[in-house]
Amino acid sequence: MYDSFISQNQTPSLKQLHKVLPTLLSIIPSTRIIVDGLDECDASQYKRIVSELTACLAKREPGAGSCKILITSQDVPQISRLLGRRSQISLYDEHQAINSAIQKFVESKVHDLEQNLGDFSHGGDAMAAISQALVDKAEGLTPYARAVKPELTSFSYNRIWARIESSLDENRRATAIRIFEWIAFSERPLKKHEVQGGVTLHRENKVINEETHISRNVFDTCKPLLEDGPHDTIRLVHSSVKEYLLKHKTSFKRGLLPHYDIAFSCTNYLSASLSLVDPDYDEDRRMIDVGKDLHGLQIYMNEFWMEHVLTYADLACGESDTLPASDLTAVLQIVSTRHESIWSKVNPSIEERLRKNLPGPVDSRVDLFKHHPDVHSLLKMLSAFRKLPNGAAAGKSSDVLRDPTLFTPMLHKYHDMVQRLGTAKSIEGLSDTRLAAFKRVYGSTAFLCRIRGCPRASHGFESENDRAEHEKTHSLNLYCNDLSCPYNKLGFMTAHALKKHMLQCHPVSQKKPPDALRRGRQMSESARASPSNTEVQDEEEDHQLVDDFEFPSERITATKRPDPKLENEDSFALATTSWYTAES
Numbered sequence: 001m002y003d004s005f006i007s008q009n010q011t012p013s014l015k016q017l018h019k020v021l022p023t024l025l026s027i028i029p030s031t032r033i034i035v036d037g038l039d040e041c042d043a044s045q046y047k048r049i050v051s052e053l054t055a056c057l058a059k060r061e062p063g064a065g066s067c068k069i070l071i072t073s074q075d076v077p078q079i080s081r082l083l084g085r086r087s088q089i090s091l092y093d094e095h096q097a098i099n100s101a102i103q104k105f106v107e108s109k110v111h112d113l114e115q116n117l118g119d120f121s122h123g124g125d126a127m128a129a130i131s132q133a134l135v136d137k138a139e140g141l142t143p144y145a146r147a148v149k150p151e152l153t154s155f156s157y158n159r160i161w162a163r164i165e166s167s168l169d170e171n172r173r174a175t176a177i178r179i180f181e182w183i184a185f186s187e188r189p190l191k192k193h194e195v196q197g198g199v200t201l202h203r204e205n206k207v208i209n210e211e212t213h214i215s216r217n218v219f220d221t222c223k224p225l226l227e228d229g230p231h232d233t234i235r236l237v238h239s240s241v242k243e244y245l246l247k248h249k250t251s252f253k254r255g256l257l258p259h260y261d262i263a264f265s266c267t268n269y270l271s272a273s274l275s276l277v278d279p280d281y282d283e284d285r286r287m288i289d290v291g292k293d294l295h296g297l298q299i300y301m302n303e304f305w306m307e308h309v310l311t312y313a314d315l316a317c318g319e320s321d322t323l324p325a326s327d328l329t330a331v332l333q334i335v336s337t338r339h340e341s342i343w344s345k346v347n348p349s350i351e352e353r354l355r356k357n358l359p360g361p362v363d364s365r366v367d368l369f370k371h372h373p374d375v376h377s378l379l380k381m382l383s384a385f386r387k388l389p390n391g392a393a394a395g396k397s398s399d400v401l402r403d404p405t406l407f408t409p410m411l412h413k414y415h416d417m418v419q420r421l422g423t424a425k426s427i428e429g430l431s432d433t434r435l436a437a438f439k440r441v442y443g444s445t446a447f448l449c450r451i452r453g454c455p456r457a458s459h460g461f462e463s464e465n466d467r468a469e470h471e472k473t474h475s476l477n478l479y480c481n482d483l484s485c486p487y488n489k490l491g492f493m494t495a496h497a498l499k500k501h502m503l504q505c506h507p508v509s510q511k512k513p514p515d516a517l518r519r520g521r522q523m524s525e526s527a528r529a530s531p532s533n534t535e536v537q538d539e540e541e542d543h544q545l546v547d548d549f550e551f552p553s554e555r556i557t558a559t560k561r562p563d564p565k566l567e568n569e570d571s572f573a574l575a576t577t578s579w580y581t582a583e584s
Contacts, residue, residue, distance in 0.1 A: 018052075022059035029065035038073040039224055040156070043163055050082050074224030074237065099135065106134045157244040160225060168221060175199060175214065176221050177251065181258035182265075183226065184242045187304045188458065189233045192216055193441055197297035201265040203327060208272060208294055231459055232441070259312040264328050266305040269297045271335045276413045277406050278342050284429060290417045291430040291438050298414045299448070299458050302407055306382055310365040323368050329375070336374035343406055361387050381405050415448055419464075422446035453486055482506050 004020075025031055033053065038046065053069055060067070073079050080088075091098060110131045165173055178199045183190060190198075196216065200208050219226055219234055229235040236242060245252040252258060273295060275281040289295060309332070313323055323329065363383045369376040381404040388402065403409070421427065422443045427435055447467040448460035461467040478498045480487040485505065492498040 014052075018056070021056045022061075025056065025067050026061040026064040031065065031067040033067065033069045035069065035071045038071050038079055039076045043078065046076075046079055046082055075227060076224050077220040103131075103135045106131050110134075154244055154248060157225070157241065158248070161249075164222065164225070172218075172221060174202075175218060178202060178261060179218065179222050180225070180236075180245060181252070181261050183234060183236055184245055184252070185255055185258040185262060186300070187307055188300075188455075189229060189235055190300065191232050191296075191458075192219065192234050193232075193293060193296035194300045195219075195234055197269065197293075197295075198262065198265045198300070201268045201297075202261065203264060206268045206331075208269065208297075210292060210294075213293065231445070254315055256312065256315045259308050259315060260326070260328060263305070263308040263312045264331065266297070266301045266308060267328065267331045267335055269301050270305055271331070271338060273298055273301065273410055273414075274335075274338055274342050274406065276410045276417075277346060279345050286413075287417055287421070287427060288429045290414065291421050291427055291434060293438065293441070295414055298411065302411045302414075303457070306363075306379060306386070309379070310363060310368070313368040314365050317368055321368065323371070329372060332369075332375045333372060336372075336378045339378060339406060340374065346406070346409070378405065382407060415450075418442055418446050480506070 035049065035053070038049065041049065050071075057067060057069075071079075071083070075090075110127055114127055164176060168176060179195060182195050182198045196214050196218070197208060199218070200212055200214050205212055225237055225241050226234055227237045246255070247253075275289070276286060276295070276298075309328075312328070316324055316326075361384070362380050366376060366379045366383050369379055385403050385405065421435065421438055424435065426432065444462050445460040447462070447464050448458070449456035449467060449470060451457065451471065456470060461470060478492045478495060480491075480498065480501060482488060482505075487501060492501065
């Protein structure tokens, strides 16, 4: 090396590297070459870099030592194709190990910090909370990566975004933007078939069928800014991607256009999904439609259609109380009229006055549609119903009987058909190939929890028995007193679990004791005035810990576990639900 290159003042270049690398590989008995961040190179260089490395290995002299190459990269389809069938390791599959490594690193640094504080008074709980917060915020990234300056992150995203746009024609570019809208502004993590259904429907296409339904390959066009999540979900590679879109991409700012597009897609699908309960629609045709995955958006639309519509209306109105005219308001009017028409055929005996005056609070944003009476009426009924506590025991039809809209009957009909398709050997009018494809996507999660608001209502179970075991966890009798929290309706089994939840998720409200701990129902004023009973009961229950739910920062272990299989599966529900993020 010295004689041939250094002493002769050879300028470092690719040409010189071609000469020196094979020589070194022949001399050194064992070599490891690491190419870090291949995706950060220009896309035109991917093939050249891989080819050059392969050529260098081929030039080694016979009998030379071993050489192994490690290439790190984001999940870029072009690079994956270049590497072909070579061994690949996905760090996503090592998520638990990565988080464990990050946690050990953080704990070590926090421990060093504690030593440096000397006599300064601090609580061990506070330091533990700081450690956990840092681990949670890391989201699988190393502390160094999290410390990278925001402007450098934006620069990298700009390059990736420009690469995506330059590789697509106008229609595919518009599709990619809608994909990012859905994933970045959805109310929960989305499964791939939900994004497919949502992106298919837009202002230029208001019908979802076999011809218009987009394929799963469409997600490759958005990589490496997207990655596969657990249980067939698709998600942004990191939360900073959404921050980048909001800050640097005009169409994403404030979320106005994304919420409009999502609301528009959901409203068009709502119009189609009314066929699930329309008595004039053929039952066999319904089953075939579900089997062809034309109703993959049902669960998400049913739960969050109203939220996207109201969020868009709120953003569009701004300081005004007048909603601007748009294609969305026109479609909403059509859907509301059709909804009432089908309702009158399904429930001709329900008294209209009682139905449209359901007691209870209504979202104030509903009044933004006061100039559209039919739309306003539908939103008001649905909002009042959604404010009610969950119905009676799971499996009973209380929600169907109380719901003044067709949303609950639609959802139950869809659930029933998915379960029937998941266990059917054949369906007339549906090919065996199509039925098998449906089972691959839905079969393992066909039995969804029937409690409104439960995360497992979107990711179900393989059998009815598994679902029944899970639904037993909803027989809880202690509730969070924050009305905006999902656990205001879902509840906890012990006072200790509730206390931990309040400290983790609502620490500000703990400056004074909560007004009430609801046990099955709200406590009376006299009970609130005598906290001793509650305190004694809490003290007794402190030793009865359960792990029916997994919290982001702490696992509550049980002295008596229910079903280990369900326990492991239920971790998906809270692990993919951003109830505890500061932004939400």
